[in-house]
Amino acid sequence: MEPEDSVIVISDTEGENDGESSVFIVENSPEVADASKEKKTEVIDEECGLAITYSKKGNVMPHARYDCVEQDFTRTENEVSEPAGSNAYFCEQCYCYICDKPASECQYWKLPSICHCNAHNKSMYWKAHRDVALTGALSIFNFNLVDIDSELRRGGALLQKFWMELAVEYNNYLMGMITTRNCLITCVCVCHKQVQMFCEMCHLNHVEIRLYSYTAVFNVVNNFLNQAENEKPKAAAIMMIGVAKEILLHKQPPQETFNKDDQTSSPRQAVPIFMRRIVNALQRMLVLSDFPPYLFNKLKAFYKTLPLPSYCYAFTNCLNVLSWDDPFLTSILRGQNITGHRQKKGKKEMLWEDVTVVQARVERMEARGEYRELIRYLRVVKCSDTLKLRALQDKIPFYFCKCGDFHAATQSFHSNSNLSCCTACRLTSYQYMIYLKILKTGSVPISCELSEEGRWVFMKGANLVKDCLLLKCALRILFVNEVLYRTVHCWSGLIQIQCNSLTLTEDVLQVPPHIFVKTTAVHATAIIEDLKNGIVGIPKAFSSAFHRESALILVTVAAAQMLHQNLSVINIVLPLVVAYGKNFWALKLLFDCLSMKEDILHHFCGMLCSNIYVYKTMLIDAFKRHDADYVSDLVTLFLTFKQATIQSVSIPVLTVLVESWHEFKNKGHHWTQTLHSFLQSKVIPAMEMLNTAQFVELRNKLSQLI
Structure with missing residues (x-):
């Protein structure tokens, strides 16, 4: 293996020792050549004695076409018809600004009406095209590239794919289907069945018409929304609001539909269904998902730009949801604003939110155990759906109990709201019994449901009523x-x-x-x-x-x-x-x-x-919970009354006792012997004085039992 050359910068003031710290390796030379032939000594600074002992031309790194030093570039704003100047020429390292790949691989480099070779970073037109190419469907939201994470990219990619599929189905819907009118209204005339000709009366029933059915589009949108509901919140929000953007533009042709009673057959009926679903989902996500401010504001701003048709005016301003750090909402939750009103630009405003938003806020504050904040919120918030809001406000006494403030809970039962009468008027018997248990024991369910099921915990430090x-x-x-x-x-x-x-x-x-x-x-x-x-x-x-x-x-x-x-x-x-x-x-x-x-x-x-x-099992259970004294005293109580009406109550009591005697004895109730003595010494003698037929019959049964 041949030795590698290195670029070494050496100061003339250094000694001959190569191990000094003044020796610095700059880079490895890729070429194996005679370095002595290329050496040129040139003093740069005479005072320091710095000399360059080796030099080499640098490599050209990949760059955008407009930064190329080998080919001239002519800057234009939005020229797409043909290459400007010599913009079509490029070097081996030139990249397409739009496609972000080598210029040699760009399919639209000098294609008329596109001409990517003219693109550069100083043009707003080309920058917008680059953002669309990089962000896909996300470009409609004007996100900064640094804000786009993997979750948003997935939502944008799925939305882009959905738009293509939706466009095909919507185009098929607009084309319609040619058929005859009798497929909708059956022709009852028999003239053409007999002579194979139409009479004037039934001729109209066999005219060709064009019918439209939005059902296929409905199914595509419905399936995509189902998919969006299973995605992470950021992706789901992008997907849903992207769906709204498309379906709000769908038009209904003036001709007839297949089935006017089918809500999926026309945009006028189907789109409001989807919008209600989308709006409710977005409202919940804005409240529950802790979106970063840029995404929260982008979604709200984008929704305001959607063109709502007349049959969707009810969804105007539905995403005007206050963020959790909004000063107005924060002042209410902290107890600084107990009225829910504020002055804004000289006008009095109140906290008015959609019922879906209210339910989502309640859900979040319950999960976080923020019961006092929840009470303050429910006391002032206004909503168009008064029944659902009232149902939420009726849990205020329960939230006081969850805080350990049982005294405030007792008072809140009778606090009148602006919606209707007090909470106490609407309690059910089941809720009433649970509240009695809570206030008596100072314990509350660990869950946020007013139910006896599940584990209960004692509120330590709370003052019991x-x-x-x-x-x-x-x-x-x-x-x-x-x-x-x-x-x-x-x-x-x-x-x-x-x-x-x-x-x-x-x-x-x-x-x-x-x-x-x-x-x-x-x-x-x-x-x-x-x-x-x-x-x-x-x-x-x-x-x-x-x-x-x-x-x-x-x-x-x-x-x-x-x-x-x-x-x-x-x-x-x-x-x-x-x-x-x-x-x-x-x-x-x-x-x-x-x-x-x-x-x-x-x-x-x-x-x-x-x-x-x-309901004899109720009485038998009472017997089992107590002892012989309970049964004896109960029977004695009825027999000692002067009124014969009350005395007669002892008959069914003793009858149930006699019928269940063997059950008590077999299950090992030790008090049966004591009760046996009581019946023999007290009850039967007392019944001797009562000569009615019922008492005589019962006395005989007791005598046989004893």
Whole structure:
């Protein structure tokens, strides 16, 4: 192998030692030649003594045609008809400015009407052509080349391909199909069937016409939008807004369509469908996708330039979406603007957004746990779709609970909005029960759905609402919501909440003195009227040593009033009885309140007996959750009433007990022996005094069982 030559710059002030740092290798020589023949010594700077010991002509690097030093170039603005001057000539390293490849490979180098040889970087015309060539479909958005990443390039490439496919289908649509009118309207005339000639009446039904069907174009667009929805956000946005640009230009010929009832058969019907889909998708992406500012603004600006036909005027300004860093929106989210209004150019503006934008903002703030910002936003935003907006605003109490602000949650149930009445008016029984659980325990679902499913977490550091405040809130909701007021399960849930402990385990309250029960029940009637009228004060007696018992008395009196008013439209009352658990003194108060009207008491007891037979599993489950004392006290309660109507309730209770006796015994319920003794010593002797046929029959069954 021959040794390689190197270019070495040596200072005359250096010594003969080649290893000094003044020796510097500049480049390797590609040629193996006698260097001594080409050496020329020339002193450049006498003071420094710098000398050039070797020189070589540099290689010509690839360059644009207008930068070529070997061929002259004539600059023109937009000359495309023929090469200007000697622009058609090029060297081996000349590149086409438009195609970005060697000039020898350019197909349009000197082609008339194109003439890439005249292109240069000082012409706006040729720069625009170069951008189109480099960016393809993205050129319509006027992106800077440095802003175009792989995601945008993919969207542009797919859009370019789609435009070509769409152009073919749209051209076929404009050509139409020639056929006869009877393919649309069947000719019923028989003249031409008999004599093979048309009469004057049916002649028009056999005239050739041209029909148009937009369905093929519809399918192409629909498939592309489906593909766009599976792409990354940047690519999807480019693809969708590019689709809108094309389909908005589609015209409908004046002739007939195949099927006027088919929404895919004409642009007038199909384009609005696509535009609604495109606009909704773009609105969500602008809110959820964190687009960089240049893309966010380009999409909005480009949408404003789209020519909307008359049947698409509804989509005007649909992409006027505020960015997350917009000062107006930011002031609302931070709580600096609580009205949602601002003065702009002397005019009062409000925060008005499309429902899709509102839903997307709610989705994002929920995912980020920004519940306080979400509450501020929902309180001031306006929307044309008031029903959907109201459904979102109805979750404000839940968002307060997610923040741990339970006191604000109780107040927000009754906050009137400018749309309709308060949130409490629209709660369902399922939502009501969940809110009772949240406010009682201080725990909330870990998800953003108001549901009992899934894991719940305790809000550490939050101040739980007092029992008195919880009671006021729960009763006021029932009083303003007529549906909940007539729902027995809501009342039974409220009774259970009052009977249960903080962890929702069943608790037995102490039996208050009889005089206390009577006095509190009298006060409860006045308190209930105040709550119905919006007066939310509750006397200090409800904060005394018997505060839980007082609350249960208040709920019981309120439930009795509801039964007096709505018993005729109620078909189940057993949950009320079961909800009291072992607090039989409160259950006795319920029957005492109902006994004020004999017809109400008779109707209630009859319905209760029927419920026990129909929903006996509910009663059996209650037996299983408790012990023998519960069953004994329940039966005793009914038998000790003076009213025969209430005494008769013990018959279905004991009947269910007898029918399920072997089930209790086989499953190892140890209290069956205790209950056996109670029935033998207490129930049967008490029934000896009742000589009705039903009691006699039941007594015989109990005797056989014992």
